[in-house]
Amino acid sequence: MAQTLVFLFYNPLSPEDPEKYGLKAMESMGARCQFWVLLPLMSQHRPLEPGPEWVLDWADLDHRFAALEPEALFVDFFGGLSAWVGPMERVYRRMKAFGFRYVIPNLAPLPIAVPLVSSGLERGRFSRRLAKLKGLNKKRFKDLWTSRLVLLLKRATQIYPKPVQVFSLDNETLDQYCYRNQFPKELVVPIHSMDYDRFLAYRNSTPKAHPQKVCVFLDQAFTHHPDLKQILGQDPAKGAEAYLKKMNRLFGEIESKTGLKVVIAAHPRSQYDKLGNPFEERELVKGSTLEWVDRSQMVVAHWSTSVGLAALFGKPLLIAWVAGSHPLTRTLAHKLNTSLIDLERPEELDHFNLEQFPFRATDYTSYIRHYLKSEQAPAEQSCWQIMGPQLLKL
Incomplete structure (x- = not known):
């Protein structure tokens, strides 16, 4: 009998996601x-017209568990290596109650700022934790203590399942997960990231592009991305006018000082075809990000896994900070060993040396090793070529 794999996701999938997240690859393996x-x-949040993939309530979840054969294996893109917050822990509790197994593939890692806490007392540890609590809203405060309680329950009880396998690059996210969950790091299977998979497939099928006088912006649909509302509770339209004014000023400065044409690589879940082009009629492209990064001379981005494409292609990368940016955006720029420009401080743009930026040397070696391409995994194999045969044996 063919192995049944159930992929767990927090959010609905875009048309490209079944390929990115391995559903098509695993189906091709039987x-x-x-x-x-x-x-x-x-x-x-409830969809107006839910498809069969939507788990609508807890009774629906239990019904689905009960309908599966006992050998089914869950592929966890829901909680993954992150701490479980809110009702997340209940999903795994029910999974354990029905006797199912799961694996964690960590395919899109990004840097985190929290260091691994070593055993013993750490100077200033209490004061830092106290400072971290300041400014937490009610939901985040509840999530923080829920995650702490879950960690205690994981260590003291057997009410949650343990992953039968973890696939990941070697980085601080994995270190933190292994420490908190007492998972032996030597049992982790090294893999590459999904962005390396995309890069590998592109490199093996496409002649190297000739550089063009182009700067690519890796758009995040900052003004209307549905995740901002559904997950973070933020109104994505709030501040849209101010955001676009700052970004368009940056793009104008890049064009005037470097002679490069700014092209907007639209986020896969963007809806500019319905909402219109807010980037002062600059060219918008969708579904061809790799091609444009390959032929570009410079890349601009916020917080996104797609920054890995700039690293893999060796392009100078400018991280733009704006109000509402992910709090770890500065950490991302530091890990990439690249520049960050704070657009909330107009004087930074006035004095930033954009003229020479497309010619700056890049060194993404460390970032590639820890977040994109594992040195312990076969370089010419995709993550699903590495994981697939192992999943079919579990």
Whole structure:
């Protein structure tokens, strides 16, 4: 009998995601794949026309568990290596109650700022934790203590399942997960990231592009991305006018000082075809980000896994900070060994040396090793070529 794999996701998938997240790859290897979207369990969001993948409530979750054969294996893109917050822990509790197994593939790692806490007393540890609590809203405060309680329960009880396998690059996210969950790091299977998979497939099928006088902006649909509302509770339209004014000023400065044409690589979940082009009629492209990064001379981005494409292609990367940016954006720029410009401080743009930026030397060696391409995994194999045969044996 073919192995049944159930992929767990927080959010609904875009048309490109079944390929990115391995459903198509595993089906090509003979697995029977399905995916569940768990967003309704985490929030009040309900789709107007839910597809069969939407898990609408806890009774629906239990019904789905009961209908599966006992040998089914869950592929966890829901909680992954992160701490479980809110009702997330209940999903795994129910999984354990039904006797199912799961694996964690960590395919899109990004830097985190929290260092691994060593054993013993650490100077200033209490004061730093106290400072971290300041400014937490009610939801985040509740999530923080829920995650701490879950960690205690994981260590003291058997109510949660342990992953039968973890696939990951070697970075601080993995270190933190292994420490907190007492998972032996030597049992982790090294893999590459999904962005390296995309890069590898592109490199093996496309002649190297000739550089063009182009700067690519890796758009995040900052003004209308649905995740901002569904997950973070933020209104993506709030501040849109101010955001676009700052970004368009940056793009204008780049064009005037470098002679490069700024092209907007639209986020896969963007809706500019419906909302219109807010980037002063600059060219918008969608579904061809790799091609444009390859032929570019400079890349601009915020906080996104897609910054890895700039690193893999060796392009000078400028990280733009704006109000509402992810709090770890500065950490990302530091790990990439690249420049960050704070657009909330107009004087920074006035004095930033954009003229020479497209010619600056890059060194992404450390970032590639820890977040994109594992030195312990076969360089010419995709993550699903590495993971697939192992999943079919579990």
